[in-house]
Amino acid sequence: MTTLEQMGANAKSAARVLLTAGELKNKALLQIADALIENTDTIVKANEIDLKAARENGTRESLIDRLTLTPARIEGMADGVRQVAGLPDPVGKVLDGTVRPNGLKIEKVRVPLGVIAIIYEARPNVTSDAAALCLKSGNAVILRGGKEAINSNKCIADIMRKAVEKAGLPADCIGLVEDTSRESSVELMQLTKYVDVLIPRGGAGLIRAVVENSKVPVIETGAGNCHIFVDESANIDMAVNIINNAKTSRPSVCNAIETILIHKNIAEKALPAIKAKLDEKSVTLRCCERSSKILSNVESADENDWYTEYGDYILAVKVVDSIDEAIQHISKYSTGHSEAIITESYSSAQKFTDEVDSAAVYVNASTRFTDGGEFGLGAEIGIATQKLHARGPMGLNELTSMKFIIRGSGQIR
């Protein structure tokens, strides 16, 4: 057995205990939160090793910031774990039930997935975040963070494992892969015998690599090439306001927009107002031929722009002849994350919500709301952009499976 296989086998055993752990899960979560606070100094020291290495490697400042753990941030991590403890337990909920004509009583009951593996990048706070959500939903977790944060992650995982054990659950409910080579990541993706599902959290490159190479079932998260369509009946002030929010409130996140589509009958009036607002934040516009004629001081968009998730103060602009053209554009170029229509037309709103096939489809609101917290899920492990199992913000329910329980009195078929 390789180290990783052994870790998989241990996680599977721990997952069996978690099936019926009930309130012990919350006890473990509260222990973890306390232990994180108590060990703040230790965590900060381990983090300093990672930060020193990052600086020596010339890592850019934005990444260093994401890597940094301060006492305040560690308190934030502990708070996050406590919040998860306070959420309702998803396990055991009866989702459906029936009595068949032959007297069989059939129930469909929510159960944990089993063993969840998470492959993630720089932020060490994901280590406690993801572990808490998996533990609460009754799953054992195998964490595989990036090498940049390995000392922080080892320290945090070690603290969490001890806390879980103190609460009376197996330490192996939480495991951390200490080998951060590419090989360990690939091996984890093949560990179908022990791992039930793999969730990648990170940039587009990481997610693509996992989706393409994993034999373990994957929940794809993250990529967001989001659109707003300004319908001919739109309230222009509302359109300006929503576009500004969706582009500039946090351009780097997946629910920010990358392209606006605008109906030809409103383009001449609306585009200058939109540009004036976005100029305040120095947003670069990449315009189609028709919008280039309406606006000045803009760049030209080419086919590539429609596909691009800028994650920056850049916005592509395209004038369309109709709502149908807008829906077709979205169907072709979108990653299926979030799209919005700004309209006062009942029919356009209906058509857009019926025909746009993305995880979240908005009428007259900012795409920035696509988020577990904003949707009221209480917590979020990621935003699924695929259609199988989970779609959109994933909370605790999305970390569960179900089984049928059938109670009989001797029935045969």
Add this chain to the structure above:
Amino acid sequence: MTTLEQMGANAKSAARVLLTAGELKNKALLQIADALIENTDTIVKANEIDLKAARENGTRESLIDRLTLTPARIEGMADGVRQVAGLPDPVGKVLDGTVRPNGLKIEKVRVPLGVIAIIYEARPNVTSDAAALCLKSGNAVILRGGKEAINSNKCIADIMRKAVEKAGLPADCIGLVEDTSRESSVELMQLTKYVDVLIPRGGAGLIRAVVENSKVPVIETGAGNCHIFVDESANIDMAVNIINNAKTSRPSVCNAIETILIHKNIAEKALPAIKAKLDEKSVTLRCCERSSKILSNVESADENDWYTEYGDYILAVKVVDSIDEAIQHISKYSTGHSEAIITESYSSAQKFTDEVDSAAVYVNASTRFTDGGEFGLGAEIGIATQKLHARGPMGLNELTSMKFIIRGSGQIR
């Protein structure tokens, strides 16, 4: 574009039309049923070409039988399609809904998956079965059957495509891959741009190949190494009756049992009664050391037997010291399909249903009930043995995804 890419693109376009096809889907299904009946002679003739080839290749009789289409069987296929038309439409159902404090109205709505690819083996009736279920749930389908049935499948697909078009929907709602080479199958598994989910239907070899090679998300179906545990408190008559049913009513199917586990305190009394009943059907018993001492004229089981899905009149037998040992055995060797406990003990029933992590867990009933029809789902595309998205018998709901629709009045974040 390759032929298959073109087929994928066509299916994706058809899937967009299906999003809002409503009652047209039922019209198309009824047209398909009528057309199958009207073209009975044509189908039988096409099938004869396949049968002739199969006989020339020395195909064994049981496979020839599965390949054969008679007028009665074609009527059965048409009836199946009509039944699917009669089921409630899963699309559009509001699964959840809430109004957020900021006034956003969020609804979670059931939508089609999009494009479903199905890779299957000999039975040509799957061609109409699978197409009907996919169409009803608003999905375009790409069918890739085996080479043994290619002439039958081409004929049936052609009839269905014309019928769908006659009903006013794109013929490309249903596509058949005519190239039955291994390469076409592999290409289909990579078609992530167009195919949303892939469902293999067939033997263990086919399913393993698809799970290991597909980049398209897969719903794994089928493998059933099912168990019955006879608890010390079991009613022996009931145990005999259920074991006999679960092993011998149809040994080749996935919900038949392969191993019985029996508590040491009841083994001496129960095993002879079980063997006497199974002797009537000449079932071979493969026994552990302890059960070999209780029974005569049995074979010895080795480690391999615990893993084997015989699909035949063979049953492995193991005496266990406790319900915990039984649950551990199942956890180690089961494929997670269906398991049953025979018991009069409330505590044992609770423990077994809590701790056995399989798709269907029974108390005092035969595992043979794990079936969409028996569970009241109305139709079945397969039995999922994985934990993601669908588990157990899959009906129309399991062929859908969901999306969030958010209605606002200008909200920004």
